Amino acid sequence: MTDLTERLVWIRKASILEYFSIVWMTAEGVASVWAGITAGSLSLEVFGLDSLIELISAGVVLWRLRVEGVESSPERTEQAEGLHHT
Numbered sequence: 673m674t675d676l677t678e679r680l681v682w683i684r685k686a687s688i689l690e691y692f693s694i695v696w697m698t699a700e701g702v703a704s705v706w707a708g709i710t711a712g713s714l715s716l717e718v719f720g721l722d723s724l725i726e727l728i729s730a731g732v733v734l735w736r737l738r739v740e741g742v743e744s745s746p747e748r749t750e751q752a753e754g755l756h757h758t
Contacts, residue, residue: 683741690734697723697730 673681704720707713 680741683737687734687737687741690730690737694727694730694734697726701727 701720701723704716704723706720708716708718708720
């Protein structure tokens with residue numbers, strides 16, 4: 673297996689794990705907000721809303737993995753990292 677092929681396999685595995693995390697955090701957030709509203713617990717509601725922050729960060733990680741995998745090119749990687757100078 674070449675280095676590139678092995679890298680793409682690891683990126684795919686990481687992406688699958690990130691998709692699983694997104695599903696989990698969505699379920700966690702919805703369940704917590706629902707439980708908080710039902711129980712009248714602000715703490716549970718805020719815990720559920722915290723999942724939104726985690727979802728945003730998971731989306732960024734997934735986007736970054738996509739840049740490294742599917743859209744892989746040195747120029748695109750530099751642009752994603754903010755290293756692109758004009």
